[in-house]
Amino acid sequence: MGETTATIEKMINTLLEERKFSTLRDVLDTMEPADIAVLFDGMSHEKMPIVFRLLSKELAAEAFVEMDTDLQEILIRGFSDKELKEVVDELYVDDAVDIVEEMPANVVRRILSQADPHMRKMINEILKYPEDSAGSIMTTEYVNFKPDLTVLEAIKTLRRSGVDKETIYTCYVTEKDRKLIGIITVRSLLLSDDDKTIRDIMEENVISVNTLDDQENVANMLAKYDFLALPVVDRENRLVGIVTVDDAIDVIREEATEDIEKMAAIIPSDKPYLKASAFELWKARIPWLLLLMLSSTFTQLIINRFEAALATTAVLAAYIPMLMGTGGNSGSQASVAVIRSLSLEEIDFADIFRIQWKEIRVSLLCGITLAAISFLKLVFFDRLSIAISLVVSVTLIVTVLCAKFVGASLPILSKKIGFDPAVMASPFITTIVDAISLLIYFSFASFIL
Amino acid sequence: MGETTATIEKMINTLLEERKFSTLRDVLDTMEPADIAVLFDGMSHEKMPIVFRLLSKELAAEAFVEMDTDLQEILIRGFSDKELKEVVDELYVDDAVDIVEEMPANVVRRILSQADPHMRKMINEILKYPEDSAGSIMTTEYVNFKPDLTVLEAIKTLRRSGVDKETIYTCYVTEKDRKLIGIITVRSLLLSDDDKTIRDIMEENVISVNTLDDQENVANMLAKYDFLALPVVDRENRLVGIVTVDDAIDVIREEATEDIEKMAAIIPSDKPYLKASAFELWKARIPWLLLLMLSSTFTQLIINRFEAALATTAVLAAYIPMLMGTGGNSGSQASVAVIRSLSLEEIDFADIFRIQWKEIRVSLLCGITLAAISFLKLVFFDRLSIAISLVVSVTLIVTVLCAKFVGASLPILSKKIGFDPAVMASPFITTIVDAISLLIYFSFASFIL
Numbered sequence: 001m002g003e004t005t006a007t008i009e010k011m012i013n014t015l016l017e018e019r020k021f022s023t024l025r026d027v028l029d030t031m032e033p034a035d036i037a038v039l040f041d042g043m044s045h046e047k048m049p050i051v052f053r054l055l056s057k058e059l060a061a062e063a064f065v066e067m068d069t070d071l072q073e074i075l076i077r078g079f080s081d082k083e084l085k086e087v088v089d090e091l092y093v094d095d096a097v098d099i100v101e102e103m104p105a106n107v108v109r110r111i112l113s114q115a116d117p118h119m120r121k122m123i124n125e126i127l128k129y130p131e132d133s134a135g136s137i138m139t140t141e142y143v144n145f146k147p148d149l150t151v152l153e154a155i156k157t158l159r160r161s162g163v164d165k166e167t168i169y170t171c172y173v174t175e176k177d178r179k180l181i182g183i184i185t186v187r188s189l190l191l192s193d194d195d196k197t198i199r200d201i202m203e204e205n206v207i208s209v210n211t212l213d214d215q216e217n218v219a220n221m222l223a224k225y226d227f228l229a230l231p232v233v234d235r236e237n238r239l240v241g242i243v244t245v246d247d248a249i250d251v252i253r254e255e256a257t258e259d260i261e262k263m264a265a266i267i268p269s270d271k272p273y274l275k276a277s278a279f280e281l282w283k284a285r286i287p288w289l290l291l292l293m294l295s296s297t298f299t300q301l302i303i304n305r306f307e308a309a310l311a312t313t314a315v316l317a318a319y320i321p322m323l324m325g326t327g328g329n330s331g332s333q334a335s336v337a338v339i340r341s342l343s344l345e346e347i348d349f350a351d352i353f354r355i356q357w358k359e360i361r362v363s364l365l366c367g368i369t370l371a372a373i374s375f376l377k378l379v380f381f382d383r384l385s386i387a388i389s390l391v392v393s394v395t396l397i398v399t400v401l402c403a404k405f406v407g408a409s410l411p412i413l414s415k416k417i418g419f420d421p422a423v424m425a426s427p428f429i430t431t432i433v434d435a436i437s438l439l440i441y442f443s444f445a446s447f448i449l
Numbered sequence: 450m451g452e453t454t455a456t457i458e459k460m461i462n463t464l465l466e467e468r469k470f471s472t473l474r475d476v477l478d479t480m481e482p483a484d485i486a487v488l489f490d491g492m493s494h495e496k497m498p499i500v501f502r503l504l505s506k507e508l509a510a511e512a513f514v515e516m517d518t519d520l521q522e523i524l525i526r527g528f529s530d531k532e533l534k535e536v537v538d539e540l541y542v543d544d545a546v547d548i549v550e551e552m553p554a555n556v557v558r559r560i561l562s563q564a565d566p567h568m569r570k571m572i573n574e575i576l577k578y579p580e581d582s583a584g585s586i587m588t589t590e591y592v593n594f595k596p597d598l599t600v601l602e603a604i605k606t607l608r609r610s611g612v613d614k615e616t617i618y619t620c621y622v623t624e625k626d627r628k629l630i631g632i633i634t635v636r637s638l639l640l641s642d643d644d645k646t647i648r649d650i651m652e653e654n655v656i657s658v659n660t661l662d663d664q665e666n667v668a669n670m671l672a673k674y675d676f677l678a679l680p681v682v683d684r685e686n687r688l689v690g691i692v693t694v695d696d697a698i699d700v701i702r703e704e705a706t707e708d709i710e711k712m713a714a715i716i717p718s719d720k721p722y723l724k725a726s727a728f729e730l731w732k733a734r735i736p737w738l739l740l741l742m743l744s745s746t747f748t749q750l751i752i753n754r755f756e757a758a759l760a761t762t763a764v765l766a767a768y769i770p771m772l773m774g775t776g777g778n779s780g781s782q783a784s785v786a787v788i789r790s791l792s793l794e795e796i797d798f799a800d801i802f803r804i805q806w807k808e809i810r811v812s813l814l815c816g817i818t819l820a821a822i823s824f825l826k827l828v829f830f831d832r833l834s835i836a837i838s839l840v841v842s843v844t845l846i847v848t849v850l851c852a853k854f855v856g857a858s859l860p861i862l863s864k865k866i867g868f869d870p871a872v873m874a875s876p877f878i879t880t881i882v883d884a885i886s887l888l889i890y891f892s893f894a895s896f897i898l
Binding site: 314 | 479480481482483604607608611612617618635636639640654656671672673674675677694695697698699701702705706708709710712713714715721722723727728730731734735737738739741742743745746748749750752753756759760763764766767768769770771773774775777778779781782784785786787789790793795796800803804807810811814815818819822823826849879880883887
C-alpha cells in the first residue's frame with residue numbers, strides 16, 4: 001500500500017513539473033476518490049489547488065469528501081466562490097453536513113452562501129439533530145414513490161430522477177404527509193412484472209429508526225438485518241431521511257475505536273493517531289493517568305497500615321505485584337468481554353445474574369488453577385514456608401473471584417444508570433480490585449502467620 | 450428490545466398452544482429473518498421444528514442462516530431429507546459454506562448429499578480457501594455480463610436471471626476465460642441510454658482482491674471505497690467470486706472483537722459471551738493469566754534482591770503499586786492507540802520513527818505532569834522527605850517514558866516480523882515495563898538515599 005502511494009506520488013510530481021496536465025488529468029481519472037484523498041495528504045500546499053482543478057467535477061467532489069478536515073479547509077480557503085459552488089453542488093447533503101460541522105464559522109458561512117437554497121435548507125435541517133443521533137448521520141436525498149405507480153412507471157421515474165440520490169437501491173413508499181407506508185428495493189422492482197403497482201409488491205413491514213435514536217443502535221440494526229439503507233422517521237412516522245450502509249460502517253469502526261480507547265483510559269477523539277499533536281495526545285491521556293495515580297493512594301495507605309507486618313515478613317512485599325497484576329488481568333478479561341457484548345447488543349441488564357453466576361464459576365476455575373500452580377512454585381521453587389505459600393495462594397483465589405465479579409458487574413450496572421460501560425473498564429476496576437486484594441492479602445497474613 | 454422479544458415469545462406460545470397455526474404463520478410472515486432467529490433462541494427444542502415448518506420456504510432459509518450453530522444443528526437433525534433439501538436449495542453458497550464449516554462431519558455429509566451437484570461443487574470450491582481469506586468469505590453467485598451486450602439487453606437479462614444472485618447491484622463484465630475487464634452498477638445501467646453497450650459505460654479501473662488476501666484487508670477496502678461488493682480474482686485475474694458489504698460488516702465487527710479480546714489477554718473465540726460455557730471461558734482466559742502470573746517472577750526477584758533496602762526504608766514498598774499501575778496504564782494507552790491505527794491501516798512500519806518521536810514527547814509531557822503533582826502530594830500530604838519524594842517522582846518520569854516507548858514500538862515491530870500486534874498489548878507490555886520501572890526505582894533509591 002505504502003509503496004504504491006509513493007510511486008504514484010512520484011509520477012504525479014514529475015508530470016506536474018513537466019507541465020503535462022492532460023496526461024495528469026487522465027491518470028487521476030483512473031483513480032478512486034479515496035485514493036486521490038490519500039495522495040493529497042502527502043502533497044505540498046501549493047500543488048494542491050493545481051491538481052484539484054484538474055479533476056472532473058464529480059471526482060473532485062467525491063475526493064474532497066474523503067479528505068481530512070485540515071486539507072478540506074486549505075482547499076476551501078483557496079477556492080474562488082465559483083469553484084466552491086461547483087464542489088458544494090456535487091455534494092450529497094450528509095457529506096456537506098459532515099464538512100460544515102468540522103469547519104470554523106467563517107468557512108461555514110462561505111459554504112452556506114454558495115449552496116443553493118434547497119441544499120442550504122437541508123443542511124440546516126440536519127444540523128438541528130443532536131450529535132451521534134440517527135438524524136445527524138442521515139441524508140435527505142432518497143427515492144420516493146407513491147403507492148399507485150406501476151413498476152414500469154417507477155423504473156422510468158428512477159431512470160429520470162435517480163442521478164442525484166445517494167442510493168437508488170432502496171426506495172421508499174409514502175402517502176400524503178410523507179407518512180412512510182412501505183419500502184421497495186430496485187431488485188424487487190426489476191424482478192416484478194411491468195404492470196404491477198408499487199402497493200402490490202412493496203414490503204409493508206418496514207423497519208425504521210427515529211431521528212433521535214443513537215447512531216450505534218442504527219448501525220447495529222443495519223448490520224443485523226443486512227440492509228443497504230434504513231429509513232429515519234419522526235415521531236409521526238413521517239419519512240425525513242435515510243441512513244446508508246457506508247455511513248453505518250463508519251459508525252461501527254468509530255464506535256469500536258472509541259470503546260477501545262476508553263478501555264485503555266484514553267479520552268476518545270475523532271483525529272487519527274498520526275494527525276494528533278503531542279499536546280492533543282497529552283490532553284487525551286493525562287486526565288485518567290492522573291486520576292488513577294491519585295486513586296492508588298488507597299493501595300498505598302493499605303500497605304502503610306501493614307508496614308509492621310511487612311518489616312517482619314519482608315518477603316510478602318515481593319508477591320504484591322503478582323497478586324495485583326493477576327487481579328487486574330482477571331478483572332479486565334471479564335469487564336472487556338461484558339463491555340463488548342453490551343456494544344454488540346448481545347446482552348442487556350436482564351442478563352446480569354446469569355453473567356455474574358457464569359463469572360463466579362469461571363473465576364473459581366481460573367483461581368484454583370492459578371493457586372495450585374503458584375502454591376507448587378512457592379513451595380518447591382521459591383522455597384517458602386507452607387504457611388506463606390498458603391497465604392499467597394488463597395489470596396489469589398479470592399482476588400480472581402472479586403476481580404471477575406466486579407469486572408463483569410460494573411459495566412452492566414453503569415449502563416443501567418446511564419453511564420458509559422467502556423469507561424468502567426480495566427483501569428478503573430483495577431483500582432478497586434487492587435485495594436480489595438491487598439486487604440485480603442494482609443488480613444490472611446496477619447491471621448495465619 | 451428485550452421486552453419486545455418477550456411479548457412476541459408469549460404471543461407465539463399462546464398461538465401454538467391454541468393451535469392457531471394459520472394466524473401464527475401470518476405473524477411470522479411479518480417478521481425479519483434476524484428477529485425470527487432471536488425468537489428460536491428462546492424456544493424449547495420440541496417447538497422449534499413445528500414453528501420452523503410454518504415459515505415460507507424463503508423466510509425459513511433466511512432465518513436459518515441467522516441462527517447460532519447449535520440451533521442449526523438441532524433443526525438439521527430433526528429435518529427429513531426433503532426438508533433439508535428445501536432449505537439448502539434456498540441458501541446462498543457463502544451462507545451454506547459458513548454452516549458447513551461449523552457442523553460435525555456426519556451433518557456435513559447429509560447437507561452435501563442434499564445439495565444439488567452445482568451447489569455442492571461451489572461449496573467444495575470455497576471450502577478449499579484458507580480460513581479468514583477473501584476466498585473463504587466470498588460468494589460465487591454474482592451477475593456476469595459480456596461487454597457487447599446493450600443496456601436494454603443487460604436489464605432484460607438481469608430481470609430474468611437475477612433472482613438467485615446474492616446482489617444484482619454490482620455486475621461484472623468478463624471476457625472469455627472469465628477474465629475480469631470491468632464492473633457496472635445497476636445504477637449506471639438504469640441511468641444510461643438503452644442502446645449503449647456495456648463496454649461503453651462500464652468502469653474499467655476495477656479494484657479487486659485476490660482469493661488469498663486477508664478478510665480484514667478486504668473489509669477495510671470495502672469501507673474505504675464505499676463499495677457494495679468487491680470482486681475476488683485468482684492469480685490470472687479470472688473472476689471467481691464477490692464479497693458483499695454485509696459480510697464485510699460482519700468481518701469488521703468480528704475483527705474488532707478479536708482485537709479487543711486479545712488486548713485484554715483473552716484467546717479470541719467466535720462464540721458470543723452468553724453461549725460460551727464456564728469451561729470454555731476458562732480455556733480462553735487461563736493461558737494468559739498463567740503466563741502473566743509466572744512472568745511476574747521477574748518483578749518478584751527484583752524486589753527480593755532489594756529486600757535489604759526495603760527493610761530499612763519500608764515506606765518505599767507503599768509506592769510500588771502506584772508506580773507499576775501508572776506504568777501499566779501509560780504503556781497500554783500507547784500500545785492500544787498504535788494497535789488500533791494498525792488495524793485501521795492508518796499507519797505502517799515506515800511510520801515507526803515518527804511514532805516513537807511522538808510518544809517520547811507525549812510521555813515527557815505526561816511524566817512531568819504526573820511527577821510534579823505526585824512530588825507535591827508526597828512532600829505536603831504524605832509528609833515524606835525531599836529525597837524519597839524525588840526518588841518516586843523521577844522514577845515516575847522514566848517509567849512513563851519507557852512504558853510509552855515500549856508500548857508504541859512493540860506492536861509495530863511484532864507486526865513487521867509477522868506476529869499479531871494485538872497480542873503484544875497491555876498485559877505483555879506491562880510485564881516488561883513493571884520490571885524496568887522497579888529496577889529504576891531501586892537503583893535511584895540506592896543512589897540517592
